[in-house]
Amino acid sequence: xxxxxxxxxxxxxxxxxxxxxxxxxxxxxxxxxxxxxxxxxxxxxxxxxxxxxxxxxxxxxxxxxxxxxxxxxxxxxxxxxxxxxxxxxxxxxxxxxxxxxxxxxxxxxxxxxxxxxxxxxxxxxxxxxxxxxxxxxxxxxxxxxxxxxxxxxxxxxxxxxxxxxxxxxxxxxxxxxxxxxxxxxxxxxxxxxxxxxxxxxxxxxxxxxxxxxxxxxxxxxxxxxxxxxxxxxxxxxxxxxxxxxxxxxxxxxxxxxxxxxxxxxxxxxxxxxxxxxxxxxxxxxxxxxxxxxxxxxxxxxxxxxxxxxxxxxxxxxxxxxxxxxxxxxxxxxxxxxxxxxxxxxxxxxxxxxxxxxxxxxxxx
Amino acid sequence: xxxxxxxxxxxxxxxxxxxxxxxxxxxxxxxxxxxxxxxxxxxxxxxxxxxxxxxxxxxxxxxxxxxxxxxxxxxxxxxxxxxxxxxxxxxxxxxxxxxxxxxxxxxxxxxxxxxxxxxxxxxxxxxxxxx
Numbered sequence: 001x002x003x004x005x006x007x008x009x010x011x012x013x014x015x016x017x018x019x020x021x022x023x024x025x026x027x028x029x030x031x032x033x034x035x036x037x038x039x040x041x042x043x044x045x046x047x048x049x050x051x052x053x054x055x056x057x058x059x060x061x062x063x064x065x066x067x068x069x070x071x072x073x074x075x076x077x078x079x080x081x082x083x084x085x086x087x088x089x090x091x092x093x094x095x096x097x098x099x100x101x102x103x104x105x106x107x108x109x110x111x112x113x114x115x116x117x118x119x120x121x122x123x124x125x126x127x128x129x130x131x132x133x134x135x136x137x138x139x140x141x142x143x144x145x146x147x148x149x150x151x152x153x154x155x156x157x158x159x160x161x162x163x164x165x166x167x168x169x170x171x172x173x174x175x176x177x178x179x180x181x182x183x184x185x186x187x188x189x190x191x192x193x194x195x196x197x198x199x200x201x202x203x204x205x206x207x208x209x210x211x212x213x214x215x216x217x218x219x220x221x222x223x224x225x226x227x228x229x230x231x232x233x234x235x236x237x238x239x240x241x242x243x244x245x246x247x248x249x250x251x252x253x254x255x256x257x258x259x260x261x262x263x264x265x266x267x268x269x270x271x272x273x274x275x276x277x278x279x280x281x282x283x284x285x286x287x288x289x290x291x292x293x294x295x296x297x298x299x300x301x302x303x304x305x306x307x308x309x310x311x312x313x314x315x316x317x318x319x320x321x322x323x324x325x326x327x328x329x330x331x332x333x334x335x336x337x338x339x340x341x342x343x344x345x346x347x348x349x350x351x352x353x354x355x356x357x358x359x360x361x362x363x364x
Numbered sequence: 365x366x367x368x369x370x371x372x373x374x375x376x377x378x379x380x381x382x383x384x385x386x387x388x389x390x391x392x393x394x395x396x397x398x399x400x401x402x403x404x405x406x407x408x409x410x411x412x413x414x415x416x417x418x419x420x421x422x423x424x425x426x427x428x429x430x431x432x433x434x435x436x437x438x439x440x441x442x443x444x445x446x447x448x449x450x451x452x453x454x455x456x457x458x459x460x461x462x463x464x465x466x467x468x469x470x471x472x473x474x475x476x477x478x479x480x481x482x483x484x485x486x487x488x489x490x491x492x493x494x495x
Contacts, residue, residue, distance in 0.1 A: 011375045018382045018402050027394055034398055041405050049440045050412045051448060056452045057408075065401065065456050072394060072463040076470040080392040081477050089389035097381045104377075109369030111418035113438070118417065122441035130433050138423040138442040139449070161457035168464040192402040223424060228453045248425060303377040314453060321460045328467065 014040045025080045031069035035062050051224040052139045055216075059229055063236030064318055071325035077120065134296040135221045135303065144303040144310075148285040151306075152270055155313055159267045163319035164216070167261075167323040175201070193245050195282050202244045209237035217311045227307035231314025238315075239322050247326040256323055259316045264314030273305045379406035391478040393466045397459060404455050408448045415441035469471055 016171055017037045024030040031130055038061020045054035125142050133141040145304035213234035220226030242250035274285040282289025287302025383406060386399025423442035425433035466476055473481050 007372070008430065011372065015375055015378055015382075018379050021398055021402065022382055027392070030395070030398060034401060035406065036400065044409065045412055048412050049420060050415065050445045050448070051422045051424070053408070053412055053445050053448050053452070056449050057405075060452050060456045065459060067381075068392070068456070068460050068463055069398070072467060075467045076394065076476045080395055083391045084399060086389050089385060092388065093381050093385045094382060095486075097377055100377050100380070104370055104373050107370065107373060108414070110372055110413060111416050111420075112369070113420075115414065116412050117444070118443050122415075122443045123444055124437050126423065136425040136427070136433070138425065138439070139445050142442050142446045143449065150447075151450060154454050157454045158457045161454075161461045164461045165464045168461070168468055173491075182373045211411050224422070226449075228449060232435070232453065232456075248489050256424075317457060321457070325460075349382070354412075 002030055005322055007044065010040055010044045010047070015301060016166055021226060025082070025351050026078065027080055028070070028078050031066060031073060032086065034069060035066035038062060038065065042091055046304050050189050050225070051139075052229070055229045056232065057223050059228055059232040062320075063239065066320065075328055075330055104192060112235075132295075133299045133303070135300070136223055137223060137225075139224075140220050140226050140303065140307070141299075144306045145285075145287060145299055145353070147272070148306065148351065150272070151310070152285070153268055155267055155310055158317050159313055162263050165321050166324055171328055177320070186266070192243065193249075198244055207240060209240065210234060217307065220307055221303065226309025227312075228314055230307075231311040232315055232318060234311070234315040235318035235322070238319055242322065242326065247323065251323070254319060256320070259320050259323070262312050262316035263320060266309040266316065269309035269312065270306050273309070295318070373410070376406050376410045376413070379403075379409070391480075393469065393478065394463075396478075397462050397466070400462070401455070401459060402434045404451075408451060411444040411448050415444040457471075 014037065017033055017040060021030045021033045021037060024033065031169070038057055039271055042054045042058035042061065045051075045057055108117075125146060125353055128137070129138050129141040129146075133145055135141045162184030213230045216225035217227060217230035217235055238250060241253065273287070277286045277289045278284055280289040283293075283307075285302070287298045288295035290301055292298075380403055383399045383403030387396050387403065390396055390399065402405075417438055417440055420438040420440045423439045423445065425439075426437045428434035464481065470476050473484055475481060475484075
């Protein structure tokens with residue numbers, strides 16, 4: 001049993017990192033630590049045999065969310081001002097902890113095979129999904145077929161979040177930060193794209209990252225992976241390109257309009273497969289209707305298309321989010337402050353000119 | 365309930381409370397969101413740990429010699445894995461939305477500290493009332 005000590009060590013590290021993230025005033029440091037936090041939790045998920053979850057957490061935590069935190073910090077402040085100690089907050093947290101602790105008495109033990117979660121629908125999936133779907137990875141079968149409605153909803157949430165971020169941060173003058181007048185090399189620190197080692201390593205890694213993303217997308221039926229993971233890994237590859245060569249170079253490779261279309265096309269593809277099943281005589285997202293004589297083939301096709309839609313939407317949304325964060329001009333905050341008012345100008349109703357008697361004459 | 369079978373729940377609760385405390389006690393909005401993501405990971409950890417079986421393997425079929433999955437193998441429950449996998453991706457998308465709001469607050473108020481934002485709102489209202 002190597003798992004137990006490994007789990008204990010990782011859990012202790014996770015707790016330490018979590019507490020340090022809380023205590024650190026330097027938000028840049030805290031943002032980097034959240035990446036480590038995600039990495040450690042991905043390790044723990046692997047030990048708990050949740051390989052798909054671990055995969056997603058590693059890609060999201062290391063590839064996307066840390067970058068998003070850093071992009072936010074670049075637009076806001078990088079140090080946190082001290083908050084005064086609130087005994088009320090500590091009291092609330094302590095009470096919640098005590099309540100949760102008493103809830104533990106009813107929980108099944110860790111790894112208990114008789115726990116209620118192992119009966120019911122989970123048991124059905126494990127025993128019958130080979131006959132009903134015919135894919136080795138049960139997680140993919142459940143994700144894309146048995147619980148297809150659920151995943152469709154989740155994808156819609158991802159899409160909506162992408163739209164929301166675009167509406168909030170998209171600036172009309174989408175000027176990238178890196179086309180300022182060039183500063184002589186000797187009088188400043190080098191940009192990342194001027195460091196030969198970083199460039200070389202990134203250039204070597206990039207094709208493999210993208211190839212790997214495609215592999216994850218296509219191989220999700222047979223092993224850990226699928227649209228969500230592939231989408232995030234694919235986006236992370238492009239984000240790496242943007243980090244090294246600057247967002248303007250990335251914009252030339254991945255056009256924003258193209259990405260925004262991709263966001264919608266992925267979601268529509270998912271929904272379209274569902275509607276197609278309706279037209280073929282099945283219920284919504286019932287892929288067996290595609291090939292009634294051999295339901296498993298229909299399932300394979302349906303899952304493949306649906307996962308492709310997921311991958312497309314997820315990668316497009318992640319990249320659009322990255323784009324609008326990096327394209328936001330930093331100077332906007334300063335300009336607003338200099339304008340004096342804290343609030344944007346209030347809307348005042350335009351004054352309506354009073355109707356004169358002469359206007360009424362023309363009316364019937 | 366013994367420590368041997370339930371110890372990981374204690375760690376999960378400790379993590380959850382770390383996150384919760386950051387969300388409710390800190391003034392800095394970015395820190396609040398970091399607390400939220402710690403909270404999220406702890407909740408995911410709670411669900412995933414429930415799906416684990418002693419001696420079980422990941423829910424990807426181990427193929428027997430006849431090309432059919434070997435049903436003698438013990439697998440973890442796939443249900444929490446599916447639910448948490450999508451929750452992670454949705455979580456990062458919604459967190460990006462939160463961060464976008466933080467950026468807008470910074471641009472409007474010039475600060476990302478909760479107490480300063482409230483103070484500026486109060487001053488603005490007083491100035492309006494005096495007018």
